[in-house]
Amino acid sequence: MDIVKKLNELDKELELVKPSLKLNVPNIFSILKIEDYEIRHSNFLKWLLDPNENHKLDQRFLKPFLKHVFASDKICWTSEFDFKNCDLFKVNVYREWRNIDILIEHPEFVIAIENKQLSGEHSDQLRRYRETISTHYPNCKHAFVFLTPDGREVIDEIDAEHYVSISYDEIRSNLEKIINTYSGSLLPKVVNYLKDYVKIIKQDIMKNDPVVKLAQKIYHNHRAALDFINEHKPDGLTYVAEMVENIIVEKGHVLGSKNVGFVRFLTKNLQDIIPRNVSGWNEKEAFLFEIDFRNLFGEKNRSVRFRSAVSNRNNEISQKIIESVSTLSGCKDSGGKKWISLYGKSFLSNIDESNIDVEVVRELVLRILGGVDIHLNQVEEKLLEIL
Structure with a gap:
C-alpha cells in the first residue's frame, strides 16, 4: 500500500474519532505545560495539601492522604498518635525546603514527600533527606513518602524501610471523591482545576485514560502514515x-x-x-x-x-x-x-x-x-x- 493511500485512510479514521479524542477541550494544566514538569506538579500538590490555602478544600485532600501514609506498617509511631483529634489546620506545607520536594510540618509530626515521575532516586538522595529531617526536627515524629506514577518501591533496601510508596492513582482517587462529593459547595473554578488535574494524571502520568488508549490504537493501525507525517511536518x-x-x-x-x-x-x-x-x-x-x-x-x-x-x-x-x-x-x-x-x-x-x-x-x-x-x-x- 503506498503512502498516499495510508494517509487517506488515516484522515478518514481521524474524522470519525475526532469527537472522542477531545482535542479541542481546554485544560488549564495542558495550557501551562504542567504535564511535563515534576516541579509544577509539586507546586499544585503543595497547594492541595495545605488546608489553609485559598482552594477552601480545608482538610478534604490532606486528611485522606495522611490516613494512607499512616496506614503503612513502615510508620511505627501511628499507634501512639491520636490522628482523630489532631488539628490539621496547624499544618504548614513547604516546597523545596532543603531540596525536599514537599514538606508537611505539624507541631506533632513532619512528612517529607519525594515526587518522582520520570527520573529515579539519585545516589544517597533519600538517605540525606532522612538525615536532614532528623537533624532539624529531633522532637517530632517523622514519615517519608515516595510518590511515583505506579507506586513503585524505593530501590535502596535501607531507604525502602522508611519510605511509604504512594502512586498518582491514589491522588486521582482522592480528587475524584472530592469532586463527586463536594462539587456543589466548592468554588466552580476550583472544581474545574481538580477535574483538569485528574485528566492530566490519567492521560500523562498514569497513561490509562480512554483517550490515551484510543490514540495508541490509532498509532498502531496507522503507524506508517503517522511516522511519515512526523518526519515531514513543517517547522x-x-x-x-x-x-x-x-x-x-x-x-x-x-x-x-x-x-x-x-x-x-x-x-x-x-x-x-x-x-x-x-x-x-x-x-x-x-x-x-x-x-x-x-x-x-x-x-x-x-x-x-x-x-x-x-x-x-x-x-x-x-x-x-x-x-x-x-x-x-x-x-x-x-x-x-x-x-x-x-x-x-x-x-x-x-x-x-x-x-x-x-x-x-x-x-x-x-x-x-x-x-x-x-x-x-x-x-x-x-x-x-x-x-
Whole structure:
C-alpha cells in the first residue's frame, strides 16, 4: 500500500474519532505545560495539601492522604498518635525546603514527600533527606513518602524501610471523591482545576485514560502514515508563515518575496507601481512591507518586528523611495546598503512553538496590521505620488 493511500485512510479514521479524542477541550494544566514538569506538579500538590490555602478544600485532600501514609506498617509511631483529634489546620506545607520536594510540618509530626515521575532516586538522595529531617526536627515524629506514577518501591533496601510508596492513582482517587462529593459547595473554578488535574494524571502520568488508549490504537493501525507525517511536518516558522500569509491576503494585501522567518507584502494599490528590477529580494521589488518573526520562538523577549524596507540603496528608484518615505512621521533611513529599514515597530508575542494556535497567530497579525494601519496609508499615498 503506498503512502498516499495510508494517509487517506488515516484522515478518514481521524474524522470519525475526532469527537472522542477531545482535542479541542481546554485544560488549564495542558495550557501551562504542567504535564511535563515534576516541579509544577509539586507546586499544585503543595497547594492541595495545605488546608489553609485559598482552594477552601480545608482538610478534604490532606486528611485522606495522611490516613494512607499512616496506614503503612513502615510508620511505627501511628499507634501512639491520636490522628482523630489532631488539628490539621496547624499544618504548614513547604516546597523545596532543603531540596525536599514537599514538606508537611505539624507541631506533632513532619512528612517529607519525594515526587518522582520520570527520573529515579539519585545516589544517597533519600538517605540525606532522612538525615536532614532528623537533624532539624529531633522532637517530632517523622514519615517519608515516595510518590511515583505506579507506586513503585524505593530501590535502596535501607531507604525502602522508611519510605511509604504512594502512586498518582491514589491522588486521582482522592480528587475524584472530592469532586463527586463536594462539587456543589466548592468554588466552580476550583472544581474545574481538580477535574483538569485528574485528566492530566490519567492521560500523562498514569497513561490509562480512554483517550490515551484510543490514540495508541490509532498509532498502531496507522503507524506508517503517522511516522511519515512526523518526519515531514513543517517547522514552527514555516507553519506560522503560512497562517500569516493567509491573513495578509484575507485583509486585501498582496504577498511579496519570501524568505524563512519573513512575510512580505504590498497594499493592493502599490502592487502595480512598485518597480521589480532591483537586485535583492527574489522578486526584485524595490520596496516592501515585511513582518519579521525570526524571534517569535526566542528564549526571552519573544517578539515580531514590522518594517517598511527598501532593497539596494545604489538603485535610483530605491533612493527616491528612501528620500520620500523618510519624510513621514516615525520614519528614517537606517543607513544600510543592501537592506534599508525606513520604519520599524515591535510587537510582543506569546505564541508557543509546541502548540501553535491559529487564533493566537490571527490575533497577533491583526494587532500588527491595526498598529501600523496609519503608516501603511501614509506610505501608500506618498509612493503613489512619486512613482
